Every structure is written in C-alpha cells, then in structure tokens.
Amino acid sequence: MSAGTLTKKDFASDQEVRWCPGCGDYAILSSVQSVFPELGIPRENFVVVSGIGCAARFPYYMNTFGFHSIHGRAPAVATGVKVANPDLSVWIATGDGDALSIGGNHIIHLMRRNVDVKVMLFNNRIYGLTKGQYSPTSEIGKRTKSTPFGSVDRPFNPISVAIGSGATFVSRSVDVYAAHLKEVLTAAAHHRGTAFIEIFQNCNIFNDGAWEPYREKELRDDNLLHLRHGQPLVFGKSADKGIRLKGPFEPEVVALGSGVSESDLLVHDVRGPLPYAFMLAQMEAPAFPVPVGVYRDVEAPIFDAAMRDQVAEVTAKKGPGDLRALLYGGETWEVR
Amino acid sequence: MSAGTLTKKDFASDQEVRWCPGCGDYAILSSVQSVFPELGIPRENFVVVSGIGCAARFPYYMNTFGFHSIHGRAPAVATGVKVANPDLSVWIATGDGDALSIGGNHIIHLMRRNVDVKVMLFNNRIYGLTKGQYSPTSEIGKRTKSTPFGSVDRPFNPISVAIGSGATFVSRSVDVYAAHLKEVLTAAAHHRGTAFIEIFQNCNIFNDGAWEPYREKELRDDNLLHLRHGQPLVFGKSADKGIRLKGPFEPEVVALGSGVSESDLLVHDVRGPLPYAFMLAQMEAPAFPVPVGVYRDVEAPIFDAAMRDQVAEVTAKKGPGDLRALLYGGETWEVR
Amino acid sequence: MDTLASAPKAKEPVETLSRVVIRFAGDSGDGMQLTGTQFTATAAAVGNDLATFPDYPAEIRAPAGTLPGVSGFQINFSSEDIFTPGDAPDVLVAMNPAALRANIKDLRPGGILVVNTDAFRETDLAKAGYAKNPLEDGSLSGFRLYQVEITRLTRAALKETGLPQRIQDRCKNFFALGMMYYLYHRSMDVSVRWIQHKFAKKPELVQANTLALKGGYAYCEAAEIFPVTYEVPPAHLLPGLYRNISGNQALALGLVAAAQKSGLPLFLGSYPITPASDILHELSQYKNFGVYTFQAEDEIAAIGAALGASFAGSIGLTTTSGPGMALKMEFIGLAIMVELPLVIVDIQRGGPSTGLPTKTEQADLLQAIFGRPSEAPCIVIAARSASDCFEAAYEAVRLSITHMTPVILLSDGSIANGAEPWRLPKIEELAPVDARFRTEREGFLPYARDPRTLARSWAVPGTPGLEHRIGGIEKSDGTGAISYEPANHEHMVRLRAEKVARVAQDIPPSQVDGDPDGLLVVGWGSTYGAITGAVRRARAEGLRVAHLHLRHLSPLPADVGPILARYGRILVPEMNMGQLAMILRARFLRETTSLNKIQGQPFKESEILEGIRASASGGGR
C-alpha cells in the first residue's frame, strides 16, 4: 500500500480487540495507528513483534506484518527480522514482565547492540495476562496474588536500565496522553538505532490507578516534567516551577519568580552527558516531577546496518561467493 | 573449622588447578584464598557458586562448599542458597560471558533485589573456555574466531549496567594487583546486599594484553584512578593529576599545581548521588584514567533478609503453621 | 447437616434422580464461577458425590457478550460415585446469547435450558453472532426451554435496596442460583452464610445478594415454572471428614504436608504461568509453615534458586506449565547430575507453544521423561484427580528426598481448576518423609550411596568438615571428583539410571479395577475419572474389562508387565497423540489401541465407553 495515502484505519486489523474494557492499551493502540500512516513507510514494511502478555497481543490488532512470539523473546525475533531485511520498520510491543522480567537480558542486549528496532514498553507495574502478580517494576511492599504479605524486592527503574545498557534513544510517555505519546513515537520512529519508549499504562483490572498522577488531566501538569530539547526544565500547570542543580549531580525543584529565573534552570539536551540523563532517570515522585519525553537521543553504530555493511564490504573485497571455488578450494586430489 | 585459626592454605582444595599457565585467574584465586580466612567466618559457611567458563571453575579450587552450576545461572542458584540459609557467605565467580551474555538477566535481577551475595566478575573480554569468541565486553571491531572481520556491536560497560540495575555495591579491581584486589574483596565481604566486583583479568591465551595499562606495575599508576571514600580524585605516578568538573556532569583531567589544587577536585563519596557514580563509570581510556576501588556502597533492603523477616513476621502473627488446622480448615463436612 | 432438613418442599411433583449435571454459562463478568462454586458447596453439604469443571475464557476480560468472553462452570452431583464433571449437561443456564451459542451443542436432548431473556436484545444477538433470535426460530425445540427475565426480576427483587442498577445487575447470578436451588430442592443456607461472611464489611451487598438468591427461589415457587422438580439424595461416600478442593489447592497442601512431615523448609521458586500460578498463590500464603516463595525473573531462575535451596538443605520446588517446563530442562539435567532433591510440578495445558493456555491436555509426558540432553533419567509421577493432587504432591516430595534426585509431578488444567470432595487424610497416617543428612566428617564422601536406593546423603553447607564441590561435569562415584574416564562415564550413566529404576522396588502393587482378563484400559493422570466411570458402565453392560491407572510413569511399577500379560487387548485413552502408549509398546512389545482426544477438553465418560465397546468387540483403532 503506497505510503502516501495511508490512514489510521488502514492500520486496524480485522481482529476484535480483546483487552479489558478501560485498559490503557486501547489508547496506545490508537496512538500507534495514528502515527504509523504519517511516517511515510509503506504498510507492508511494518513489522510488529511481541512476546506474551496483554501488551503482547498488540500485533494482532495492527494491520501490518506481525509476530506474536514467546514470552520475553521479542527482541531476539525482531533482531533477526531487521537484519534479514533492513527496509522493514520493526516495532516491539512488550510489557514490564515480558521486557524486564523474563526478557531482561534480550532487551539490554538489543540496546547495547543498538539494533534499529523500536521498543514500546507498556509498563503497568503488574502481570496482567496471568491475572495479577507483581512485576519487576512494582513498588516494594506490593500486595498481589503472589505476594499476599507484600513484595520485598526493589523495582527496576526502566529508564536507568536502558541508560545503563547503553541505549541511544530513551523516552517515556503516558498511555492516555495521546498528543504526547504520538510525539514520542514519532521521534522514536525517526531515531536510527534502538529506541526505547517506556509508556505508563494503566491496568484497570489488576493495578488500577498505578499512574493516576500522570494520567489524569487535572493532575498531570503538576506531576510531569516535559523534556524538550534546548528548553529549560520547567513544569507545573502554570509553568511556574523548574529544576536546577543544587550541587554537583543533585537536582532540586525550585519555584520560578522570587529571584529564580529560567536561566538558573537546567536546559534539556538529548545529547547531553550520560550522567545528566541518568540524573533525570532518578527523578521520582513525590520529591520530583516525573520526566516524560525524550531523555536521550544520540548516534552510535547500528548493529543491523553494520552487519550488512560488513557483508557488503567482504563481498566487495572477495567478490560474490563462488560455491564451486568454496567446495573445490583447498587441498584436493583426484582419484581416477 | 573455627573461624579464628584459618589460614590461606585452609582454602586451597585438593584439586589440581587447571587454568592455562599465566592466566590471570590464578592471581584472583590467591587473593580470595588470602581474604577468606580474615573475614571471621567459619570455613563451612562459605559457599562459592559459579556458572560455566574458565572463571567458573573457581569453586573447584576453593576448599569451601562449592557449586559449579550451568552457564549463566549462578545468580539463581546463589539466591536459593542464601535464602535457604542466611548464615552462609555466598560468593559467585563468573566470567564476562557467563555474567553478561547468557546470564545478564539473572545478574541484573540479583542486583535489583539486593540479595546478599558477592559477585566476582572476571572480565577478560573474551570467551576463554570455548576458545576465543568475542564477548559482550569486547571492544567493537574485535577480531575473534566468530568475528573474523571484526565485531560490530558495542560492548557493555559492566559498571554502568550494575549501577543502572540498582546495585548497592559496585567496585572494580585488577587480577594481579593483589593488595588492591584484597582490599576491594574485603569491602565487598562487609557490604550487606549484593556486592558487584568487576575484576580486569588477563586471558593470556585468547586475549592477551587486554588490560595491559592497568596490570603492568610501571603503567598502572598513570592509568588507574583509585577511588577512596572522602578523598579527592587524584591519580598519576606522582599523584600529580586529578579529576574535576568542567561543567555540570562533565569531568575533566587536570594537572595539579599551576593554579589547580586538590580542593578543586571532586571528592569521592561511596554514598554520593547516583549520577556521580554513573559519571565515574563513563571514565574510559584514553581520555581518562580508569577508576578502581569502590564506586558505590549504599544500604537498601536486602532481599533474602526481607524474605526471612516476612516469614518470621507472619509466623509471629499467625503462629507456627498447624498442619491439621490447614488441612481441616475451611468448609468441611462429615460423612458417616 | 441439620440445616438441610429445613429445605422447604416444593409443590410440584418430585422426581428422584441419581445424578444431575448442571452447567452455568454466562459472560465472564456474570459471576458464573461463583455461582457454580456455591452450588457445589451446597451439593457437598447435602452429601452428594460431585465433580466440577470450570471453563474460563482465555482473555482476562474479553469484550462483554462475545463468544470468547463466555465463562462456564459445570457440576456433576450424584447419589452415587462420581468420577468426572459429567458428559452432556442435563441443565444449561445461559445468561446471554453468547453463552447459549457456545454451550447449547453440549446440552443433552430434552435437557432443561434456562435463559435470561433480558440479555437477548438485538445487539446482544449480534455480538454472539446470531443472525436470528434462537429463542424464536425454533432451533431450541429439542430442549425444555425456560425463558426468564432474570435481569428484570432481579431488579424487582432488589428494588428496596436502592442500590445503583449496575450493582443490582451484578446479583443476577444469585437469582439464577436460587432458581436451581429450588429446582433441586436445596437449602439456601450454605450460600446465605457464605454471602454474610464474604460481604461482612458491606451489609448492602449482603442484603442485595441474599435478596437475589431468595428472589430466584421465590420466583420459581410463585410462578410454578417447573412442572417437575427433582431430588438427588446423598451419596454413600466413604465415612470421614470431607472438604471440597481444587487440584492446585490440594497440590499446594500436599507439598506443605510433606515439608511439615520432613521438618524441612519448603522453597518454591516459580514464575507465573497459567494454569500453574495458583500453586504459587496458595503457597505464598503459608509462610508460617516455613514456606519460602520466590517469584523469579523467569522459569530458569526459578528452578535454579530451588536447586540452590536444595543444596542448602531446603526442599527445592518449582511449579510451571509446558512452555516454562521447556526452559527448566537444563537445570533438571544438572539436578540429576548433582543428585539433590528437587520437585518440578508441571500443570499441563493445551499446546504446542502458547497453544491453548487455559485449556487442558496431557501431552508433556514424553517431554518429562525424555526432554533433556543425553541420558538424564528422572522420576515422573502424575496426579489423577483434584483431590489426588494432595497425595501425588506428597509422594513427589517423599520420593525426591528419599532418592536424592529430581521428581517431575504432572497434573493438568482440568484437575488443577476442577474441584471435588476430598476425604481428609489422617495426619498421623501420612508416610514418613525422612531426609538423610550427613554430619559425620569421618569418612565423608559426597557421592557415597545408600546401598539399597543408591541415594547419596545430603551434606549441606554450614556442616563443618563436609566442604565439597558439586557440579554438572561427569564425576567419579564416591569422591565426586571430575572424571573424563571413559569407563567411569558409562558406570555413572548406568548408575543414575539404576538409581531411578530402583524406585520401582518401593512402589506398592498396582490396583486393577475390574475383570481379571479381557480388555485392559490403561490410563494416567486426569483421565482417571472418565475411565473409571466408563469401565464401570461397560462392565454393567457385560463387557469384560478392567482399568489400570498409573501414578508412576518413570520408572513404571514392576508389575505392569505381568498385568498387561493377563489381558488380551489394551486400550490407552490419552489427551495426547499416544504418549503412554508409546512407552508401553516400547517396553512390553504389546499391541495397544490408542484413544486420543486433543481438544483442550477432558474426555467424557461416554467417549471412553465408546472406545471400550469398540475395542472389546475387537474393533481396531
């Protein structure tokens, strides 16, 4: 289907969507279906890969090529797809369990290698599909079916994990904050290399309200810090608060006015020093607003491209493989 | 064996050591055997767990309890051991492939959970046991048996991965730098929670010289930055260079004297802000000396202790389990 | 139970039946599982024998009113012995068109069909994919159809509560339950008590649900909609104290019981997966029994931690289902090599791959026995019913500790979720579970063996003087020192095989139920109920047939060969393509007839009876 004429509807598959009514996944689906037609990519060149989980049902609802694989392993499958055909735009839809529990190793290696694949991590801080066990992003003390007396392990910070693994594009958005999510998805699509997108997603059945301060229209402006490249770190409903350094490596929240102006604030730089991005990742409620948008967007060698380049180079140097020469090469002898 | 009277010899097993002559592993073994008797722990309470690899043969040579498990999975086994018996001092010996390739997920979860286990990662930037393929810590462009035209993927920075995963104790040392290594091992032993120790280790057969600037006595003082809590970041043979911030988050090397004094330098703090530790992790040759010692040492809930505490609390509250009550509880009825 | 005496008498003519199968079906939001459980509790209280089968949708919450959203619960209750949740239901309660459409094909001809007509609006019909209204097109004429405005009647009954309609509508399952209580002469007391207990903190819900329940009952009484009502008298069950239990609950209790008996802590390493997660959920509530539950990052870490805990002297346990099982095989191989106890529970589900996660199957047998690299023999046993999961789990722990080697316990989705009455065991009569810990340092060899079982002793870290190393490389017997010696390897491979084989010497003689010759039906696992029922019916028809049901699959009991030899024909019903049959054929070189059902659904008695008739009359496969 020619890329120019695509619309959102073209990306809706004929499968009935089977998430619970009210699930945040619907909103994400809608945003993705809105963004895809705007990317100038023919529909047949999209591949959506997933593991297992509620989030991982995503490919079924996208009228693209799709692969619902096995739990945690989408990054592996996606790597193979992308290396095999670099023209494809490869997206992963994954959950916090799928990506950070069983699939943790694959995801960090994907980011290390910088495979040109976009990762949408639907973080609902719970195992949805298996009906409500805590996940590696659940807060400590979480009571769930598997932790009736509260969980005792500290959660991962997905942004920290991504940065620690060398991710070249790290971002965060919110399921129902469509305008923002679309912006982030579009930026991810344009990044060359692995793009990591953490999406706060509400599981209204097993972990309802987990992200309330960031989802509710009335609350979110006071609780989210919008990262915009080149702009100071300002937040609040009336843009009256900001972030500045109180000492090396230590951010603080300040009220603007009364002696503090925007020029005192940190200015966001998606190519800034790594410890800066890492500092942003540590900003957590209630002490801080939660940064959303693109934390980091830098260039680095891209695995799939480099792999193909190497094949091309070797082929240019040695000439296209000659099977006869290969088999018959080396020491041979004739028996008559 | 009573802890007080132990000596290094008590920790040498009767197994012949089977690493290649000249391998850096020998030096590490010797340091560990020196440190263990000094920890005040009875010998029978040490357990050394490993996966597979040259490094992973470590337990065979330690006269302690030992478990040579399967590739990449030592953290899982160690977690079970420690939870089952909190009196044990549990150590993992692992390689860069074992810990960061196949075992990457387990190691980051171990650190996230902060299980009270000590991880010695023998980083030789190569797969030794399988005879020389590149590893996730090999530099890009590495030519090995499996990458005859050079590897195309960027390596992990093990310290970054550890910090990104939430490790509470992060450190680095060098195989043959015995005095330093013993110090770091001792600090790790005293930390409560997961202690991560990256050890630069030379594989003289498949990756000889990988760490030369940090191993050779004549070179190392100029190339290593010793991290000492509360001390400024000074380095160099004659302690004439240091690290200061040139802008927020951006370290630079400065020569001391000529207007720059120690008071301009960053002062090391093992409990400093996370972005500071992360900054240290980014310091790489040739622009920077490589930090060794303890990057970070903070307290956080300990998984195994918390798990046992929970069992104790529930038991205190509900009373020790009564099997009869459990089976016969709930709705029952009598058939006569 | 005395409260039952107060069950009011209906005015209609009363028929006495020996067994009835009811299926409650509705949208997953309609509370059908609860309805079924309540009917079950009451049937148990009456003293019926019973068996149940819940059938959940695969989705958490599929779109309301659609086929994938249909949730069902079937109960078979009887005055006689019951072995399965029943074949064709006698009664179907359908709360909406999708529930009707999904279930009507199973209702027996002439069966009772109760529908909630309020849920049959055009949009509802469309969602269920009905072009025409089945209530009107005559397609249901083969059934005794009762059209009841359940929603409206519930609202009427709940008027006085003043609750929002949404809440009122949630009570309509209790209305339907009340109707069934009326139809089968059941007292409402058990359910009323349950409601009071459950909603103790929300009196308005106590009131609402009670009103709905009684409303349904009263409606039948007043409207006299049923021309006949029925009584199902108590069954003659073995005397004892009973409770109703699902397989996963029983399994969890069996594990705890064995751990308690052994005096050791139980360490569960698990990663959630349907239909095994409930065991994790259950066990995580039993912390005061010295039960440690570790939700690991994946199945590999789960079993690895369990093995680590075993090394350190706990009972290592891991629970999973097929896909997770595949991931555990490398560690099971290691456990076999290091000779430590470890219990692996596989609640089988429909496969392959993700397959049919919420459906049942028993197709992991060959994986359990052979699914590891190289020669890695493992003890494999299976549970045969919900309540039997207790004993099977207990046996798994006992065998693993006695023989110092991993044990795989197979259960499956149908018995894991299905429930049945369980005659509670006497705690004192539970078999001993004794670990042989080594503490003596003199003459200690890590791989020294018990001469009878060949089990090594358990030398746990922390024991002074027993420092030693274990691992997956081949080793010399006794010392455990690494050995690459060719002859040693063969010796050790045979020794590990022999160790598992010797388990057979302690297996009690097999029970054969039925005739001493003729056709032998050999089964394992959850087919037990259906085979038992079918064999009894076949014998009642005069066929010469018997039933052998295997708990131990690896090793097989020593008497299986001699037993097979007594029978002329062998029928092997399995919910797979013939896995046990393959084992029997290879081992005993006997022709077998396989009866396979691979539909994510348990066998019906009638299907097995059919197979028996065909086989007994010399029919081929």
Next chain:
Amino acid sequence: MDTLASAPKAKEPVETLSRVVIRFAGDSGDGMQLTGTQFTATAAAVGNDLATFPDYPAEIRAPAGTLPGVSGFQINFSSEDIFTPGDAPDVLVAMNPAALRANIKDLRPGGILVVNTDAFRETDLAKAGYAKNPLEDGSLSGFRLYQVEITRLTRAALKETGLPQRIQDRCKNFFALGMMYYLYHRSMDVSVRWIQHKFAKKPELVQANTLALKGGYAYCEAAEIFPVTYEVPPAHLLPGLYRNISGNQALALGLVAAAQKSGLPLFLGSYPITPASDILHELSQYKNFGVYTFQAEDEIAAIGAALGASFAGSIGLTTTSGPGMALKMEFIGLAIMVELPLVIVDIQRGGPSTGLPTKTEQADLLQAIFGRPSEAPCIVIAARSASDCFEAAYEAVRLSITHMTPVILLSDGSIANGAEPWRLPKIEELAPVDARFRTEREGFLPYARDPRTLARSWAVPGTPGLEHRIGGIEKSDGTGAISYEPANHEHMVRLRAEKVARVAQDIPPSQVDGDPDGLLVVGWGSTYGAITGAVRRARAEGLRVAHLHLRHLSPLPADVGPILARYGRILVPEMNMGQLAMILRARFLRETTSLNKIQGQPFKESEILEGIRASASGGGR
C-alpha cells in the same frame, strides 16, 4: 600426484600393508593435532582412504605434562575402504610420559611405540603419575619400543637457525612427523609446501620446521632405527576430486551450498558451545556468500533471531550442542506452530548436563524428537560421517524449506572434529532447493497449504497486501486466526503431525548393505563407519548380517517396517542407552538387541563385530 613419485626408497626391507592406524599423542602444547593433520594430508595425497579422530583435552591448557593435558590425534589410512579412525593403533607416538600413560592401553600388542625419551625426566614422570619409569621397568615389553631423544635431535637439526631453544623445541612435532613419513614411505612435499605457505611471513619458521621435518626423516634413514619399513598403497576410491574434511566444515559447506542453491541468504544465530562452535567460526568467514552470522547473547536469542530471519525470508539456522539444545525447545515449538523453515543443528556431546563437553555421544535423539511441551512434531535427521555432514546439512535446509517446518540435524563430537576424504559433489547435481514465496495478494491465506506436502507458503514482510499475523496460539487452518475451538485444535494437532509424516513420501528407498535375511544391524549417526566395517568383517566370517543406517529419524522412512520384517534378529548399536531402539520397538513391536557404549568415545569396529557375533549366534543382550 606427481611429487609422490619422488618419495625416496628406504634401505630397510619393505612390507606392504593394507591398513595402518597411527596415534600421535603429546601435551596439548606439543602440536599433535597439527602433526596428525599433516600426516592426514599426505595420506590423502597418496590416495589412501582414511579417517581421523582428534581427542582434545577438556581444558584449554591443562598443566603441561599432566594427564588432563594430553592431546591425541589418530589416523587410520589404508589401501582399502576405511570406515572409522581405527580401533587399536598400530603405532603410538608418545611425546611425554602423560601421553604414554593415557594411550598405551590402546596400542595393539606388538605395536610400534615411539617415545621422546628427553621428556622422561623424573619430574615429567611424576606429573604423569608414574612412580617408576615405564621405559625401564619392563612394562612395555609387549611392544616394539623405539626410544628417541626427539628434543635433543630436533635441537641438533635446528642448530644452524640460531633460534631460541623455546622456539626450536616447538618444532619437535615435525621431527616426529618426519620419522613417520620415513617409516611409511611418504613424501615430505605436502608438508613442506604447507610449512612454506603457513609461515610465509616468518621465513625463520619455514626454515626451522622444514629442518625438523627433514631431520626426523634423515635420522631414521641414517640411524636405521626401524628394521622394516612399510608401504600402504593407494586405495581404490570412487573416481572423483577429493578433499579432506572435518564434519563441522562439511556441515558448514552443506548449509552454504543449500543456501546458494536456493538463492536465499543464510542467517545463523548461534551461541558458542563445544563442539558446535566451529560451525559458527566457519560460517562467519563466508559473508560473501550472503551468510549472516549473529553471535547472540544466549541460545534462546540465537534461535529467536534465526526464526525472525526466517519470517523475513532468510534461511534461519542455529547451531548448538546438548545443553544449548534444551534452551531452544520453546522456540522450536513456536516454529512448529508458525510453520516457518528453521534448521537446528545439534552437535551432540557427552552428557547429561555439562557432562563431558569434549567427548562424543549420540544421546540427544529422544530430546530432539520428544523434548518439547505438547505434541510438537519435528523433522529429525542425522549425519553419519564427517563428509556426510555436507549432504545431511544440505538435506536439512532442503526439507525445512520444502516442508515449511523446523528440521533438527544431529551430528556428534566424533564426526564434527574427525576428518575423512570427501568426494566432492558436482554442483550441478545438487538437488534443487526451492522456496515457495507468496506474492499474489488475491485469495491470500497465511495458512493455505500445498495439497501434497501440506506446507504453507512463505509470505514475507515487505510483500504488499500480504500483511498478516502469526504466533504461537492455536489457530484456524487457512486464515491463521486464533481459535480455541476444541475440534479445530485436534484438527491442527493432527495436521501438523501429518505434515511431518508426509516427509516420508519423498524419502528414497533405504539402502540395506549385506545379506537379505539373518541379523539386521540398525544404526544412525556416527556409528555408520564402525557398523559398516564390522558388518563387512562379520560377513567375511560367514555370518548372515546386513546393515541399515537411518538418515531420517523422524519421520522414519516408510520402508523400515518391511525391511525389519525380513530379518530374524535386530541389533541396534548406539552411543546411548538405547534411544533408537526404543523408537523402533514402539513403532514396530519388534524385539531388538541393544549394544550400548556410553564412554564419550566412538564404537570400535571390533566392539560391534563382537556384538554381531553374539547376536548372530543367538546370544541375548
């Protein structure tokens, strides 16, 4: 080859032998693998048939001079057909006491034993665990012992080079090689040329190694140490162009050849593991053949990426050994469900668990066939010799693409590392490997099937109009839409089984080598050589015996049943506890006798001959 004509004539009496087995043994630092390879290259050039078996230590570099550090290389060369690397060596070259100690038990009585006496100092003896010097205690009197000061003589020969002694000493393997060349009338040309090529950039090493080689040769000539020398004439091999090849090399070439023939890129996802790593190493050199090699983070990612590449239209391939195989099973199940091509190569090694990683075994057969959850049938084939790995790999790719389903290819450590002459195939005669790509959007159904093979077509991302979703949940045939329908599941399970079963319709008739009745020896995999040799010898003894060797293990060829039926007795030699035997027994209900060897070492011809004699004479197991 003309250079061979120039092989000088020895002065000693010359005996002509039809076959000779030499084993070179020394410390892993002594270069024994190289020595063996060189002798092999020359034997090949002479036109002998040959087979080799390298035996590496498990350690990278075990301590010098110790038993675990011993490295050996055995070559069997002959003027007749050769099937194995030989049983007991006729000649043992032992470069140190450890090599002597580890190998002497294999040398045939009266065999030639050459030792480097310079390596028999007291410390050397101690390291090898000799209390007394075996050269002096008479324990070697049963052999023709030649004590040669190889180190000293090498140094003498290299004096003029002025190289450091350490470097000089590294050449002593060439000295030993020179001696063997003299003893067997071989020209040194092949090795001289090799040295020149290999050390082209280090002329001092060309000189040194050449001097050592010639020194060894000259020493024998001058010192006349051998009373007799030997000639082994060329064999009557099938005419053609030959090269010497190891199994892993041949396997890699077979994969490349099939990929080239298909015109598709080959994508290897692999994680290093002994003894499979060399395939990764080989293939990573063939980038200009459109070969993509991805060293993944683990075995799961490796196969996952391969399957992803298959989805996108490449030939997905993964290579591993037992422990890694266990980790791939979940993904193989998925591949079976999504019906994509995928080749999984398992180079079997000694197990279970880490086991004996550098040793051989063929015990992953049952894992390959049954080691997945649920009913997940897979094509399984095996290679039978080093050179056959080419054809087997080619066949694996061809089957996988033709039938759109995964294929497991089994090889093992002995043939992976062992080498033999390979008669090069004619490129034009290679079977076609044709993928059925779908491009037509009209009427496209992802799971529409070829009526004969039941294979679906390959609809790769990037093809306009073919957008579709695949996954591991059960699906309807044709559309591929998710389906939880009971009957559909059974249909699909049977369909997937039937699809694999239909592979049998294209398997050419099995070759049976030997008598038309009597005893049938059935083998698979690397036992081919030993069985072939043993059967020929048995028939020469007058026994009625034949040999059936299976390439296809799942499904079995259709004619196996009829063939078995012709024979009165069946002997199944396997390097496991009887895995193929179990399959045959279950399928054909035929009594079989198993001959098992589980020692990490291949069968010797004589061991199988023994088994044949016992079976043929009616002896039991």
